[in-house]
Amino acid sequence: MALFEMTGDSLLPIPLNTFGKLGLHERADIQRAVRAHIEAITPGVRTKVLAEEFGDWAGANRRIDLLCVDDNANLVVVELKRDEGAHMDLQALRYAAMISTMRFDQAVAAHRKYLVDVGASEDAEQAIREFLEIEDGPVAFTETVRIVLASANFSPELTTSVLWLNKQGKMDIRCVQMRPHAVDSRVLLDIQQVIPLPEAAQYQVAVREKSIEQEKARTTNRDSTRFDVTIGETFQPNLPKRRLMLSLIREAIRQGLSPERLCEEVSWRRKDLFISTPGRADEGAFQALFPGKKLRYFFAPDEMFYIDGSTYALSRAWTERTLEAADKVKHLLENPSEVSWRPTSAIEVEETYKGYVIRKRESDAIEIERDGQQVYPVIATLRELASELNVATHNDAGNPLNTRLLGARVIAAIQSQ
Structure with missing residues (x-):
């Protein structure tokens, strides 16, 4: 996607550059900037940096660029490359395996060192607890380790591998493209999540289902009901x-x-x-x-x-x-x-119709997504879909159906097509 500057009634293209030509280094410049604004490469998922250049495991001679945690208590491996991220997927998978058994006390120790390195005076354990909103009691990370790969370019081999791994249903790997543009003395970054596409509804479904399962699997004493x-x-x-x-x-x-x-x-x-x-x-x-x-x-x-x-x-x-x-x-x-x-209950039925994803949960609750975003109000969209599907929106007494009943009828109509 090209960048343009509006000049009067015309558009002036801003040429794409490279980090190397701009004299920007992977660790000293790019990593430091991303570290301070981690949300730029983790859209839609609250994320906290725990450690930088982390490699606290036996026999390791490589280090994770940024070790993070998200607000569902998933550890997150962030790998950054200045130009093309060749083989960074395999490297990140190794790192994810290595930290998959990390305990909370180990994360606190890593974060304490990080806070000292960046000159912060926060208490490491309290900072993590406040982020996860677990005030007391034990803290357990989930078994899932998420991966974020950020680079200026990704090879077809890497993107194919990531798409395949995500499709298996057990991995959560994101590819975020960072493309630099020089404007006078400034450097502008065009940051786009390219895998999976943010509007991919099925991906959003997977994230939500995983979140529910993780909440049920927590081994803490706190009530984490959603x-x-x-x-x-x-x-x-x-x-x-x-x-x-x-x-x-x-x-x-x-x-x-x-x-x-x-x-x-x-x-x-x-x-x-x-x-x-x-x-x-x-x-x-x-x-x-x-x-x-x-x-x-x-x-x-x-x-x-x-x-x-x-x-x-x-x-x-x-x-x-x-x-x-x-x-x-x-x-x-x-x-x-x-x-x-x-x-919140598990998803019982899910159907797709003309770009909409309609779900019925075990509680009979109905929810609708389009382009990865929740649709509100649900009843208004259900009535539109019902009209297209020739589904009655009122009962025999002439009263309008509520969301649950109309949703069930719409889902049944989609299934019968």
């Missing part, structure tokens, strides 16, 4: 407790309830349910208010609330009284009978 949440005609599957609360609070504020009223209802969290500051603020502005303190709040732009001239951020820290708080917020809403949640 929930399928329905608010009116909106269905949100597989949410952790903190995002269940975010969804309910977002709906409450949309209906006009104030943060102060919500604090009154969830009285035991009155002091820390929200933090706020006048004007429009981002995470940096909030952090400046609490120097040296690790803030555990939702700071993404679409997760904060701008109300009456102030910005509010909701707490991410939820423990044993989460469902009690959720129930209290639910009963403040205009139609609490239209709000529900239940533990």
Whole structure:
């Protein structure tokens, strides 16, 4: 994909360059930049760098460029190459095998060394626990080790190997292309995930199913239940407790309830349910208010609330009284009978129709994806599909079918084609 600069009513192409010609080195320049912004090569998956140039195993003479962990407790091997990433897939597979038995205490030791090397003063164990949102008790990584390969170019042999490995259903390998462009004295990077394509719906399905299985397999004592949440005609599957609360609070504020009223209802969290500051603020502005303190709040732009001239951020820290708080917020809403949640269940049926992926879970919940993204509201899309498939959207009494009943009819119609 070429880059262009808009100049008046024309487009000026920005020539593709190479890291070598720009004098950029693999470790000193590229790796350092990616280390500071790991999210650039891990789109859609929260990831934390644990160690750099990691090679703490017997007889090893090579090192992992970046050892990371994602928010599903999967260890992640990141391999970077300046130009073409020949054979980096095999190298990364060896590394993944080597760290597959890593224990939490070993990860803490590696992260402690990394923090010292980068001049950070955080407590290593606490930093990892806060990222994984496991405040106490044992921490166990999953058996899956994810791999991210980042390079300017990938050979056909490598991409074929990665596609085949991913197809086996037991690997999660991503290829991210980083292509440099020089503009005056600046270097612009065009970063694109090329394998698997972000819009690949089947890949998103695999990630979600794996996430559910991993949650069930955790050997910790904490309650890690995830929930399928329905608010009116909106269905949100597989949410952790903190995002269940975010969804309910977002709906409450949309209906006009104030943060102060919500604090009154969830009285035991009155002091820390929200933090706020006048004007429009981002995470940096909030952090400046609490120097040296690790803030555990939702700071993404679409997760904060701008109300009456102030910005509010909701707490991410939820423990044993989460469902009690959720129930209290639910009963403040205009139609609490239209709000529900239940533990996420496995996928029972999945069908594809004209670019849509329609799933029915064991709980009878219906969810729809298109181009790898959840479709909301589900009922509206089901009605469109029902019209195309000549499926009745009302029962014999003339009442409209709910999401579960209509979804089951749509799936049956697709299967009968």
